[in-house]
């Protein structure tokens with residue numbers, strides 16, 4: 111069913127809603143879906159594009175979090191594993207099981223963040239085994255039980271793993287997703303139940319009558335117009351910005367500590383691996399991951415307190431060197447900065463506790479409801495968004511005196527239905543096999559809507575970049591169905607090209623801008639402005655390369671030859 115236009119959604123919103131959700135990341139999306147499914151009239155506003163905050167900058171795991179076991183956060187792990195199991199069922203097109211290999215080497219001091227006395231070091235594997243057994247117990251899924259691997263099996267799963275000193279290795283399972291696609295699927299599901307969602311609209315003030323918030327002031331960043339939305343309840347789901355938004359209402363419901371995490375995306379074949387690698391020990395006593403993703407690898411993450419610009423956290427050369435160096439300690443072949451095709455940094459919204467490091471702060475969420483009608487929900491994880499939403503809407507329903515029970519644990523997410531039909535249609539389409547696989551994995555049942563665009567024009571099957579499966583039709587789909595309004599958003603958040611391979615996205619940018627111009631009625635001047643804006647963003651993101659000897663020209667040369675997509679350099 112086609113969504114209302116952005117303008118229609120905005121008009122509906124300004125007529126008033128029961129619940130206005132501020133923030134279009136995974137948390138806000140989850141709250142919108144939950145509240146709409148309980149019969150509330152729901153609006154959601156996002157000041158940039160949906161999912162543009164932390165929800166597009168995660169490690170993309172739907173997981174219990176093995177590192178929280180040694181920290182003793184058993185409740186969090188159990189809850190997250192329960193949510194993982196639900197999401198594997200409710201969004202099988204977006205959340206898939208992935209194997210993780212944990213190698214344990216002689217001389218490791220703090221594997222997985224465990225602090226063991228020296229005399230217990232030879233028994234590390236027993237401790238890890240017990241932890242994984244607990245993980246299996248919590249997840250109650252016989253298909254996803256861990257096991258210890260023989261040296262031969264390690265070779266088969268991860269031929270590039272360094273064998274010297276390897277004492278034991280385990281394979282366990284978790285879920286993998288695309289964070290921003292998951293966010294969009296939750297938003298689409300909320301819209302299907304009547305929620306009205308608008309991007310590029312910022313909340314700038316609250317109007318109170320007798321202590322209660324009665325209306326919210328918004329500004330539409332595409333037109334500069336301001337308006338008021340009459341509300342009964344407001345949910346502050348703005349993640350790392352939650353304190354700022356609460357302050358607009360004169361409240362300080364939570365203190366948030368910000369922690370920056372960086373990821374590198376590596377070219378195809380940079381490593382030979384059919385499972386993810388757990389880097390079991392980092393210099394700052396954590397763990398990190400090297401994870402297969404869309405034919406590439408994602409290497410991350412760092413975890414450092416952060417207090418600068420929340421909107422565009424930087425990636426530095428030191429971050430890249432830290433990650434490459436840690437991965438290289440466990441690999442036979444050496445990863446280099448030239449292997450990196452994209453980078454991103456995100457900021458975790460951690461609920462503050464004095465004297466505790468950001469890595470040790472719990473990933474639990476908090477919901478703080480105030481009598482003014484503002485409910486703040488923050489902390490938590492991508493994995494637990496549904497549970498966070500349930501707790502938030504429960505708080506509203508309680509205050510409202512109209513308890514209605516949550517049913518999101520029964521609702522399939524948009525795209526989960528019609529998977530087999532989509533698969534069959536893709537088989538009959540003129541697309542290449544890699545393009546079919548890409549559409550099914552990214553859009554699930556909704557791939558049929560992308561395919562329908564090919565009936566309009568067969569040119570829409572054309573690839574956006576050499577060697578990559580992304581098709582022009584996805585740009586049209588993003589504009590018509592997912593409210594894409596800027597070139598940078600389309601390249602980073604919708605097609606995901608720039609998140610995968612910056613140089614390939616640079617090549618595609620002019621073509622994508624033309625496709626968007628046709629859909630959105632851009633003038634030639636607007637096309638130039640959009641290209642300029644995108645290039646500025648890319649230059650900022652690529653600034654970590656300064657001094658590595660890798661130039662953007664070399665990078666672009668590789669991409670235009672399709673090399674980064676197909677062969678090792």
Ligand SMILES: Cc1cc2nc3c(=O)[nH]c(=O)nc-3n(C[C@H](O)[C@H](O)[C@H](O)COP(=O)(O)OP(=O)(O)OC[C@H]3O[C@@H](n4cnc5c(N)ncnc54)[C@H](O)[C@@H]3O)c2cc1C
Pocket residue numbers: 132133134135136137138155156157158159160161162163164165166167168169170171172173311312313314347348349350351355369370371372411455456457458459488489490491492493494
């Ligand atoms: C490096 C890193 C790795 C992570 N890895 C994982 C992982 O693998 N698995 C996992 O489960 N979790 C992971 N997380 C945690 C997870 O990504 C976050 O918990 C989650 O994305 C937070 O979502 P959110 O919706 O609360 O915040 P956000 O996604 O940041 O959304 C908040 C939104 O509010 C909007 N906003 C702010 N102010 C206003 C305003 N005034 N008006 C309107 N809109 C406004 C912002 O633009 C933003 O889009 C990771 C986090 C980081 C940083």
